[in-house]
Amino acid sequence: MSLRTISVVALCVLLAACSKVNQDNYSKLKAGMPKAEVESLLGSPTECSGAVGLTSCTWGDQKSFISVQFAADKVMMFSGEGLK
Template identity: 45%
Template sequence: MKKLLLVAALLTLAGCSKVNKENYGKIKVGMDKTEVEAIIGSADSCEEKTLHTNCVWGGEEKNITITLVSDKVTLFSSKGLK
């Protein structure tokens, strides 16, 4: 019974992902990182470079990738959003 509840909870969370086409459409160049996080939550990973930071929300098959300079969106792209 506990396993069934755990599986149901995980499926519910997976269905409620904020990494979707609707939220991707809300992201704009010039937004602060905090504004982006208000829309799609915290990044799953970020890699800091010398002059910019690349952050990814989501996984290999479905994601939103954003490049930030001084914590402002400069570039963004998506993969696998429906």
């Protein structure tokens, strides 16, 4: 293997290990938490959608994710799957 290939593989492993989508951060979520605080904890969401003061945002991918529903930028409900 070339040094470049080894570097790329090492970087991918490091980035995967640093994911903010994990059980520890999920346990820090609370109803009523401001959206800005959730983004500070989890980073920028992978996807958001909504209308008329209601928003649903997801962090992660199909295997491991945290989904949060906001009303007026405050956490109403949240769920997670595949968290480690």
